[in-house]
Amino acid sequence: MVRGKQVLGRMLVAACAMAITGGITGCSLLTPPLSDAQDATARQAIDDSLLVRSGTLTVALDTRNAPQVMTGTEGDLQGYAVDLACALASRLGLDVSFVSATSPESPLADGEADLYIGASSDDDAASITIMDGYLENAxxxxxxxxxxxxxxxxxxxxxxxxxxxxxxxxxxxxxxxxxxxxxxxxxxxxxxxxxxxxxxxxxxxxxxxxxxxxxxxxxxxxxxxxNVDSYGIAFMSRATELANEVMSAFAQMENDGTIDALRQAWYGDLPADLExxxxxxxxxxxxxxxxxxxxxxxxxAAAADDASADDAAATDGTQADADASSTSGSISTGTL
The missing domain is CATH 3.40.190.10 (Periplasmic binding protein-like II)
Incomplete structure (x- = not known):
């Protein structure tokens, strides 16, 4: 489990904009220290009784699925899904921590995580509810x-x-x-x-x-x-209150441009809608x-360059080294 730093929602868009204009990828790495942000932290929007850990949004994701999730040189997680999780937690007034899992059912059913980012139609199950697609691939x-x-x-x-x-x-x-x-x-x-x-x-x-x-x-x-594959956010089907709160925060971030900023930081001008x-x-x-x-x-899948935010925009900097096929594969990360 990797514990993430708290991210200020109001500063995230500006950080991502800096990443886009300056050629830097990892928005989460531009986050100010928690000590600098303490007073401006959003009020916790979700009752602790709905969470695996008090005051923390615990997010399961596939850590092999670059460039959505990559492991940096210091062992920190980076990528679009990681920044999305940080932004959601910040919007909800929560810390964030991560659990590595290849599918949603086990970490959610076992009480290891509150939600899973990266669920596909193959993950559909009676015990799992998959909400709005946050990413399309093909x-x-x-x-x-x-x-x-x-x-x-x-x-x-x-x-x-x-x-x-x-x-x-x-x-x-x-x-x-x-x-x-x-x-x-x-x-x-x-x-x-x-x-x-x-x-x-x-x-x-x-x-x-x-x-x-x-x-x-x-x-x-x-x-x-x-054909296009869509990836969404999965919850336990019984966790309706938690799902509603998280997806409400997601909708707010769509409306205020946060989601677009994150997408552009990681995927440039790739259309959000691939249909x-x-x-x-x-x-x-x-x-x-x-x-x-x-x-x-x-x-x-071959190793990728270290997912370093300040090197990623350079021609010979951070690069995803394997084809994470929309049907079956993922990109592993590491040092060439």
Missing amino acids: TAVFGAAGDAALTASALADATFAVQGGSATEEVVYSVASPSNVRTCNNVNECFDALAAGEVDYVACDATAGAYLARAQSEVSFCGTLS GQLIEGVDPAAAADQGLTFASDADD
Whole structure:
């Protein structure tokens, strides 16, 4: 369990804005010390009887799921989901602590956490309620800035870099010839090949690609190749009062721009709504029809650079190194 620092809601948007304009990623790392913020802390909005730990919002999440969650050099957790949890806790007048879990049911049912950030439709269960999707993901294409209006026919003769053995590789073969696909050890290598002009496009998870593309002004999101997966916040079904309070805070942050600021800090200009971003002429079911079988992305996920906020915006700084496929995988983190 990792205990997070309290974050001031009114300062979070400003911190994220600084991150966006200054090229810094981790909003949570720009948080002032708790001693400086003590007097301005929001009044606790949730009764302790509803919480696993008094005065604390305990959040379970998948710590392997970069760039949504990454472990920094000091063992601290960073990422969009982490900053979202900190912002929610701050809005509710609570401290925040984290529990590592790959799915919501066990940590919630066992009383280890109040909620789980990152739940998918696969996590649906009678005992679990999954609230509003806070993030969408899909297999996506990244290329030269200005290539936004792509079609499937234009991609037929294009060259791609993709993480070898990933679920994304299977998707790419539905639009490109195998001879035009270059397999790499990780997504960093894919973007290196794109920067060197060795391929036309990179195919990877939308969130992983957007995270890396922030550091390369000449690279942009071009569209998706697969159906969209939505990730939400899960609670025990009986915890209706807790869920209502947390989701009310989430709605407030959507309305005041906090959520948009967090998204932009981690994913740049990636559209929040990936529905409607499917590249014209692409059939999301085509890859499945081919009967191709690949290992999950997690099997060969390579290490990533340390998730350091002050290095992340540099071209050779923090980068997510594996394709966290929207269907099966995640990005592991560490030092190359």
